[in-house]
Amino acid sequence: MAEREGGPRPGGRSARVQASVHRAVRALLARMDRAEVTIPLIAAEAGVTPSTIYRRWGELNELLADVAVERLRPDMGPVETGSGRGDLLAWAEQYAEEMSSGIGREMIRDVLAAEGAAGPRRCCGYARQQIATIAERAAARGEDFPDLDAVLDGVIAPILFRILFDEALGGKRVGELVEGVFAGVGRRSVPASA
Amino acid sequence: MAEREGGPRPGGRSARVQASVHRAVRALLARMDRAEVTIPLIAAEAGVTPSTIYRRWGELNELLADVAVERLRPDMGPVETGSGRGDLLAWAEQYAEEMSSGIGREMIRDVLAAEGAAGPRRCCGYARQQIATIAERAAARGEDFPDLDAVLDGVIAPILFRILFDEALGGKRVGELVEGVFAGVGRRSVPASA
DNA sequence: CTCCAAACGCAAATAATTTGCTTTTAGCGC
DNA sequence: GCGCTAAAAGCAAATTATTTGCGTTTGGAG
Structure with missing residues (x-):
């Protein structure tokens, strides 16, 4: 009950990437219209490569939903x-x-x-x-x-x-x-x- | 109240294209998973060029929504x-x-x-x-x-x-x-x- | 019938997505 | 600790989707 979800360890790379991507999504969503937010943009903001996001979330909607559920x-x-x-x-x-x-x-x-x-x-x-x-x-x-x-x-x-x-x-x-x-x-x- | 919506005339080209695209969407949706339906696919099925769909509906979701509302x-x-x-x-x-x-x-x-x-x-x-x-x-x-x-x-x-x-x-x-x-x-x- | 504007087709240019392969790294047994 | 292994990330090439400029068609109005 103490852990949130997913990541093998709170400080691991996987968790770091997820946190970074989530943070990037929130930042972009606050700064611009949702229609303009793309995965390459998020990747750049988060400092990861787009393919990482594609492999982990599949498509933009999944990622946005993931962030939204958390919020x-x-x-x-x-x-x-x-x-x-x-x-x-x-x-x-x-x-x-x-x-x-x-x-x-x-x-x-x-x-x-x-x-x-x-x-x-x-x-x-x-x-x-x-x-x-x-x-x-x-x-x-x-x-x-x-x-x-x-x-x-x-x-x-x-x-x-x-x-x-x-x-x-x-x-x-x-x-x-x-x-x-x-x-x-x-x-x-x-x-x-x- | 007799007209449905949009098109200048029921038999015009514009209306024909819209009807054809809608029909294509319904056909593809019945035949395959929604995640696999793309605009180029719909365009091919409808016999129009993708750019026509892009210009008219903007993105896949808008088109799907348009079809869904009608249904x-x-x-x-x-x-x-x-x-x-x-x-x-x-x-x-x-x-x-x-x-x-x-x-x-x-x-x-x-x-x-x-x-x-x-x-x-x-x-x-x-x-x-x-x-x-x-x-x-x-x-x-x-x-x-x-x-x-x-x-x-x-x-x-x-x-x-x-x-x-x-x-x-x-x-x-x-x-x-x-x-x-x-x-x-x-x-x-x-x-x-x- | 002719003209105009809207909508379409086509193709080139741009951007996004997928994919194969390499590298990094967290977790595990020793 | 020390390597080993598998999962996850990076990178870059290939594929696919989207945008855009321009010429053509067409429906509607004068």
């Missing part, structure tokens, strides 16, 4: 507000805002555009984990908290769907979504009252 | 079952199934990977229109029917979110989602009972 990994747990509802609301609002930004949107698209389904799954897993943390805290306090799937489908899904297909949701609507999943607590899988 | 356009209205709930359920189940298929998934990704937001918007618009039709029919029968946005966020969003980021939902879960948006009818924007 999308949350660097801290969800903030605590005192209640599960407050935690979820605060987290969802921040999540929506981060993902709605230009860079956030691009990262999501990069992740989705990559070949396998591993990238998207990992991103989904990040959100899942954050919500699970909130749910556990709520459970520890003896509160009712909606199912993980209910939150994924009722809050995360609309946020990402609108970003990708329509227009990003505002904070107000996100709040309504959170209210919605709490309104439905216990309605599913609990054969009571319906 | 994603519904070719008929939602089936009528007698009730708004039944219509929505039937439509959502078919939608989920179509989009979950390998080809559906690929088309969505192609659309999302393209530059502008026009493609995704159009796809969202297709779904919106289908739902609006169902809603109008329900209204004409005097039934209650959820808001368009409630359906988009409560049914379409989870379906697509799971396909893109996790695992496609089964028909059972889709049914639950439809039930969910009907359970919430009138709860939003109508200041009653809460």
Whole structure:
């Protein structure tokens, strides 16, 4: 659990190259439009030969997705507000805002555009984990908290769907979504009252 | 409303080229893996020169997205079952199934990977229109029917979110989602009972 | 019918990608 | 430590894709 991924050793050449390439991608992405970023450019910025990148990542999209997934990994747990509802609301609002930004949107698209389904799954897993943390805290306090799937489908899904297909949701609507999943607590899988 | 888009005249050279290229893309996509499809290949299959495609679409992704959007356009209205709930359920189940298929998934990704937001918007618009039709029919029968946005966020969003980021939902879960948006009818924007 | 501009075809020039081979280097047994 | 081995990187040539300049075709308007 302490290691991140890939490289045989943190300080090895392989790891150094990967770090250098990732750094180069982030730098170029910050400096110019994504459409202008090419593998030879990244290679030059990173101080490696293009063929190294081609052999390791195959194509530009894979590399961009790799970098994006890493950037999308949350660097801290969800903030605590005192209640599960407050935690979820605060987290969802921040999540929506981060993902709605230009860079956030691009990262999501990069992740989705990559070949396998591993990238998207990992991103989904990040959100899942954050919500699970909130749910556990709520459970520890003896509160009712909606199912993980209910939150994924009722809050995360609309946020990402609108970003990708329509227009990003505002904070107000996100709040309504959170209210919605709490309104439905216990309605599913609990054969009571319906 | 009778014309489709683009071309000056249905039988003109421009339209002929576009049709030929689109046909070529569909043929190649059916015959081989997407990763192997290149613009020169498409050009050869379509009987045009590559530069024509480059000038018109710019890059492979744009062309693939263009073709995908066209294929994603519904070719008929939602089936009528007698009730708004039944219509929505039937439509959502078919939608989920179509989009979950390998080809559906690929088309969505192609659309999302393209530059502008026009493609995704159009796809969202297709779904919106289908739902609006169902809603109008329900209204004409005097039934209650959820808001368009409630359906988009409560049914379409989870379906697509799971396909893109996790695992496609089964028909059972889709049914639950439809039930969910009907359970919430009138709860939003109508200041009653809460 | 003639003209104009947009779209296409062609081919040369440029850039990206692949590939075979050599060199470096991290991990491993001694 | 000391070599050995295999994975990963560098290098350069070959291949393939993309861009571009220019001449030609063609659809639409006067």
